[in-house]
Amino acid sequence: MLKNDRSELDYGQLVKKARRLAPMSDPRFKLAILADVSTQHLVPLLRVLFAGHGVNVEIYEAGFDTVEVEALNPQSALYTFAPQAIVILQSVVKLKSGFYNDVGNRCSFVQTRSESIETVWKAIRARTPATILQSTFVLPYERAHGNFGRLLEGDFSGVVAEINREICLRARRNASVLVNDIDHIAGWVGRRKFLDEKLWGLAKSLCAFEFLPDVAQNIVDITLASIGRSVKCVVLDLDNTLWGGVVGDDGLEGIKLGDLDEDGSFRFFQLYLRELSARGIILAVCSKNNDAVAREVFRKHPGMVLKEEHIAVFIANWDDKATNIRRIRETLNIGFDSMVFLDDNPFERNLVRQLIPDIVVPELPEDPALYVRAISELNLFETASQSTLDSGRTALYREQQQRTEESQKFVTLEDYLQSLKTTACCQKFEPATLGRIAQLIQRSNQFNLTTRRYSEAECQEMMRDAERIFPFTISVQDRFGDFGLINVVILRLHRNERRLEIDTFLMSCRVLQRGVEQLAMNRIFELAAKEKFQSVTGRYIPTPKNAMVKSFFEQFGFRRVASSDDGTTEWQLETEQYGPRKVFIDFNGC
Amino acid sequence: MTHAEIHQKLTPIFRDVFDDPAIEIKDTMTAKDVPGWDSLTYVNLIVAVEKAFAVSFTTKEVKSLVNVGALIELLAKRTA
Numbered sequence: 001m002l003k004n005d006r007s008e009l010d011y012g013q014l015v016k017k018a019r020r021l022a023p024m025s026d027p028r029f030k031l032a033i034l035a036d037v038s039t040q041h042l043v044p045l046l047r048v049l050f051a052g053h054g055v056n057v058e059i060y061e062a063g064f065d066t067v068e069v070e071a072l073n074p075q076s077a078l079y080t081f082a083p084q085a086i087v088i089l090q091s092v093v094k095l096k097s098g099f100y101n102d103v104g105n106r107c108s109f110v111q112t113r114s115e116s117i118e119t120v121w122k123a124i125r126a127r128t129p130a131t132i133l134q135s136t137f138v139l140p141y142e143r144a145h146g147n148f149g150r151l152l153e154g155d156f157s158g159v160v161a162e163i164n165r166e167i168c169l170r171a172r173r174n175a176s177v178l179v180n181d182i183d184h185i186a187g188w189v190g191r192r193k194f195l196d197e198k199l200w201g202l203a204k205s206l207c208a209f210e211f212l213p214d215v216a217q218n219i220v221d222i223t224l225a226s227i228g229r230s231v232k233c234v235v236l237d238l239d240n241t242l243w244g245g246v247v248g249d250d251g252l253e254g255i256k257l258g259d260l261d262e263d264g265s266f267r268f269f270q271l272y273l274r275e276l277s278a279r280g281i282i283l284a285v286c287s288k289n290n291d292a293v294a295r296e297v298f299r300k301h302p303g304m305v306l307k308e309e310h311i312a313v314f315i316a317n318w319d320d321k322a323t324n325i326r327r328i329r330e331t332l333n334i335g336f337d338s339m340v341f342l343d344d345n346p347f348e349r350n351l352v353r354q355l356i357p358d359i360v361v362p363e364l365p366e367d368p369a370l371y372v373r374a375i376s377e378l379n380l381f382e383t384a385s386q387s388t389l390d391s392g393r394t395a396l397y398r399e400q401q402q403r404t405e406e407s408q409k410f411v412t413l414e415d416y417l418q419s420l421k422t423t424a425c426c427q428k429f430e431p432a433t434l435g436r437i438a439q440l441i442q443r444s445n446q447f448n449l450t451t452r453r454y455s456e457a458e459c460q461e462m463m464r465d466a467e468r469i470f471p472f473t474i475s476v477q478d479r480f481g482d483f484g485l486i487n488v489v490i491l492r493l494h495r496n497e498r499r500l501e502i503d504t505f506l507m508s509c510r511v512l513q514r515g516v517e518q519l520a521m522n523r524i525f526e527l528a529a530k531e532k533f534q535s536v537t538g539r540y541i542p543t544p545k546n547a548m549v550k551s552f553f554e555q556f557g558f559r560r561v562a563s564s565d566d567g568t569t570e571w572q573l574e575t576e577q578y579g580p581r582k583v584f585i586d587f588n589g590c
Numbered sequence: 591m592t593h594a595e596i597h598q599k600l601t602p603i604f605r606d607v608f609d610d611p612a613i614e615i616k617d618t619m620t621a622k623d624v625p626g627w628d629s630l631t632y633v634n635l636i637v638a639v640e641k642a643f644a645v646s647f648t649t650k651e652v653k654s655l656v657n658v659g660a661l662i663e664l665l666a667k668r669t670a
Binding site for chain 2: 011012015016019040041198199201202203205209
């Protein structure tokens with residue numbers, strides 16, 4: 001069975017496979033299940049899925065609804081069995097009947113239930129070091145108050161969410177307690193399909209049978225991670241995997257990597273990979289490319305989220321990929337079974353699968369927009385510990401403190417802008433950004449003073465005419481994210497008239513009201529002063545879409561010097577009369 | 591669907607669920623007649639039948655089926 005292939009998770013097929021499961025040799029992994037749901041339908045699935053990972057599992061099923069009894073009785077069969085892992089599986093249906101019958105104690109319901117769950121863990125921990133896998137509760141669909149229930153303390157849905165939260169918080173404080181997030185699975189497949197009242201009635205089943213394999217797989221994933229079997233390294237192809245196009249053919253300027261290219265898919269994918277890297281997954285590159293050409297993208301392309309510093313092993317050459325992956329494995333000294341290979345090319349995927357059977361090679365969809373989804377679906381990055389646990393805890397406290405502070409802030413717009421910690425980078429037109437510039441020029445309609453649609457070639461031309469043209473861009477990011485290149489300004493230098501003309505001034509509407517236009521205007525007048533231009537002039541050409549910038553020049557103190565019948569207005573401001581606008585943007589660049 | 595059609599479509603499902611390629615189903619057949627037919631496999635059978643015939647039984651119906659004939663009867667009614 002292909003590892004982590006969710007398409008293999010068919011209930012009927014797995015039940016059949018379980019019947020034909022060949023006996024495996026020792027050693028066994030001993031797993032106990034305590035549940036207030038039936039486990040008979042789940043256990044065969046666990047056996048076959050564990051076997052698929054080469055684990056010979058021996059399972060102890062406690063009697064139905066005996067979680068507390070088994071855990072609290074030192075003489076129980078659970079402890080005689082001496083499990084290495086204990087799965088505690090609980091249904092929201094049981095929780096619900098408890099809640100509905102407990103009318104008098106609604107306010108303490110969350111605390112008492114969470115307390116009793118933790119009591120079970122502590123009883124177990126007193127007697128065995130076995131890893132505990134505690135399930136979360138599936139959020140119920142009943143909403144006695146509709147949406148308003150979200151605002152109430154005792155609404156059942158909110159109560160369940162709070163208990164789930166308590167389970168997570170308490171699990172952090174208890175050694176070797178891991179969370180088996182059943183609610184995530186239910187949410188992913190859809191709660192209305194996951195929950196099955198009829199099967200609960202007939203068989204006390206946790207969920208519809210078709211999703212039992214997902215539950216079983218989740219248990220397998222967590223258990224394997226708890227015994228150290230987890231993914232440690234992701235090997236990445238480059239062309240059409242990290243960016244659109246082939247850098248060797250299309251060149252640095254030709255590859256698609258911007259915010260708007262392919263709707264930002266590659267950028268999102270890289271952000272996701274950077275997140276994996278930050279959490280300790282090693283990234284490696286394995287690409288059929290010229291090494292210098294491939295590295296240049298990492299060094300020079302402004303759209304690259306991943307930098308060379310994120311890549312532990314960088315191999316770009318013309319050898320076959322299996323050979324290169326073996327080299328990566330040797331360098332890192334890890335097992336193939338802890339490596340994942342991501343490549344858009346089916347040929348390369350199959351080649352690597354055949355030559356290195358242990359490595360995980362997920363299918364990637366054709367559409368890069370679906371890369372992150374396809375990989376997430378496989379739950380490849382399960383882990384049972386975080387090496388930076390202490391710094392993680394510090395971060396939690398810091399977050400909490402920030403939230404408290406935040407709630408007291410934002411008395412004024414200025415305060416708010418300041419809190420965004422916006423930074424901007426101002427650059428003259430460059431080969432690597434030309435594509436994005438041309439795109440913005442073609443697409444921007446609203447915040448666009450003259451709507452002059454220059455082509456990429458024309459923009460390229462402007463770069464060479466430094467004597468007469470000063471074209472520049474501004475890229476912006478704040479503490480919530482990166483907006484990328486969002487502002488294009490083209491200035492014409494009329495040296496003999498000592499006049500600077502704003503030929504083009506346009507902006508993406510994603511960053512309005514943030515001070516970017518003020519920053520750009522400050523730059524324009526700084527340039528005018530530096531070059532000893534007497535005045536700055538500009539023009540507003542109305543279109544059906546750009547009314548929002550009608551008063552643009554006025555707001556900066558320009559005076560109108562001409563207007564024509566079609567609504568076009570011309571504006572002028574003497575350089576020395578301009579007062580720089582206050583902006584809350586950290587700034588670097590040209 | 592006719593009784594015969596249902597009968598024909600049910601046979602492979604029974605063989606699959608009870609893991610016996612030789613099973614021939616009869617109207618009078620009950621759990622006693624089929625090795626491996628217990629409460630566990632019965633639910634598997636019902637889920638498989640519901641999926642194959644694209645129908646959904648009520649809990650009461652599931653619990654009241656006395657033999658295979660009753661199941662065929664119910665399916666005939668549902669797929670009419």
